[in-house]
Amino acid sequence: MPYRSQKPIQFALPERIARLADLAYNLWWTWHPDAQDLFQRIDPLQWVASAHNPVVFLRDLAPMTLQAASIDLNFTEHYDRVVAAFDAYVRSAETWFGQSYPQRVKSPIAYFSSEFGLHETLPIYAGGLGILAGDHLKEASDLGLPLVAVGFLYTHGYFFQHISEDGWQESRPVTLKFEEMPVLPVVNAEGEPLMVSIELPGRSLHAQVWEIRVGRVSLYLLDSNVDANNPADRELTARLYSSDLDLRISQEILLGIGGVRALRMLGYNPTVWHMNEGHSAFLGLEQARELVQGGMPLAEAIRKVRLHNVFTTHTPVPAGNDEFPIWLVDRYFSHYWPELGLDQEGFIRLAHQVVGWGEAFSMPVLAMRFSAQHNGVSELHGQVARSMWRGLWPTLDEKQVPIGHITNGIHTHTWLSKRMGQLYTKHLKDWTPRLDEPEAWQKIHDIPNEQLWRARRHAKRKLAFYVRERTRQQWLHEGIHPVQVVAGGALLDPYALTIGFARRFATYKRANLVLSDLERLLALVNKPGRPVQILFAGKAHPADEGGKQLIQEVYRAVKKGEAGGRLVFLEGYDMELARYLVQGVDVWLNTPRRPMEASGTSGQKAALNGALNFSILDGWWREGYNGKNGWAIGTEQEYSDPAEQDLADANSLYDILENQVIPLYYDGRDGNQPTDGWLAMVKESISTLAPQFSARRMVKEYVDTLYLPAMEGSADGVEIG
């Protein structure tokens, strides 16, 4: 391979512990607590000061400290153990994929996504789509898939959220320093960076390629901030999800077309191309163009390309399904369609759709034209997607529309607290290799309640201390108003029944549903002797006024004296805060307007850590709920009037909270430990949900049902009409 990523920076590491650099430049450490502990023990305070970023940490350590570590026998023993585990992991050929499909280990799978949520120190994700992509990569690595991924290295990442005293979201810019991140430029033998080019109106756009190592998987990231581009183009990959259509289509051209070119230059010849949402759908055009340029007629090229392509749709919400006006497509593709042997009309027909505002070029339609296999991300979402897209297959009944589903799951070791992980290992023994098998979790029921509660209580305390310290820092450094200190969680009680609600503030997620009868809620949370607290967190897209108003509505309720500090809004929802929340709350609340939540995954993270789900029967929870492992809000009824739906769901929420959730936690308990009934439900929840909603189960399903047919080119479905 002529191109490869540069060697990790070596810092000033003593020879004996020089491989710390390799550990720092592979995200493997983020899901291996023993590796985290290794960094931390070198200098615990500095580890915190570096915000758990090993690249910054190693760079800033005093030489004396490193020297001392290198001659500390306890440390070097730990170091040798971690390095050996890392090497064994990265080099092992004995993986699930290798053993299941030995003839396919050299058939690369290319996975495209506009965002990847891998760790909080890499803020190149906005929400669930990115987290799912990140978890997919980690699991693909664990299972040994020959997978390689493509995305963007956004120079400004996703914004940092600040909430004004009146509850208005302000977005603070973030500027990423690549030299402080575990990303490395991809270069040739002369050290020159790998560049890809695409054509934009009147100019070429160039992008540099970077690499992040995720265990065994390489993630290649495109970055347009290079000298060869004009100043505006250098900003093209600065931010996620601009509302500017020119920026957006240019980004998607870079991802789809530039991404294919990058993989070719790197020497990959993928047999599967997986589009994680429609943003990357131009990749199908580029594959077809390659074949047409080689002499194949376009119709045949499309037939060939689609056999190897997989498309996953992630949301029924219109803002998540990109559509471009025809005039814009004309501007960007008039030079391109001749290379496919097409004229304007023929090109537009590839992805034509009539939408609310007129005629559009639809990225999901393009994706479905150029793929034989399509899926939604839960059973209900599969149904919704079939109904939404049935017009593309006019000759088929809705039931026959070729969109299936694979329900989302989470990467277990990314989201599981260390303490709960230790508890599982003590009782389930060697459970990690079998973590997607329900039988492997049966012994959960044998864990003594005291041990289970000790681990849960530890996580609850950690959450409370973390929140209080964050708030203290803000008061100290940002001059916030005292009432914001309370709103930020200064009065949190580590022993109260704690409910978490954290997600993007999109309006369909109805963060205000639980506030719809505020008087009733405040009476409940402030009842003497049985305190309840609710923690809210989440960002609204900066252009989403409705989402920002929702935050304001929540914040105004949180600030009320009558709330008594029991309602809290936490700024800056990211993967770190998410980890503290899903590990430390007792109840995870989710109230989307059914059926808009395609899957959702945060409740899966909470369940894994022993929190109970209390949610609308939408997305994954509709499949996960069994009547004994949490609570269902509302019914499976369909409503035509959203106001009626909101009212019914709110009543259901309050009734269950008051008559089931709170009593089960408090009634007849002894000391601070919740009732045995509560802990029995926790065990039922962990044992039923952890295996089924693991990324392990999910990625295996992708392999068995979609990737393998794509590798074999055997997944011919009905082409869209």
Ligand SMILES: *Cc1c(COP(=O)(O)O)cnc(C)c1O
């Ligand atoms: C898991 C996660 C999400 C997605 O959760 P949903 O349930 O889909 O809302 C979003 N943001 C962060 C930071 C997460 O960790």
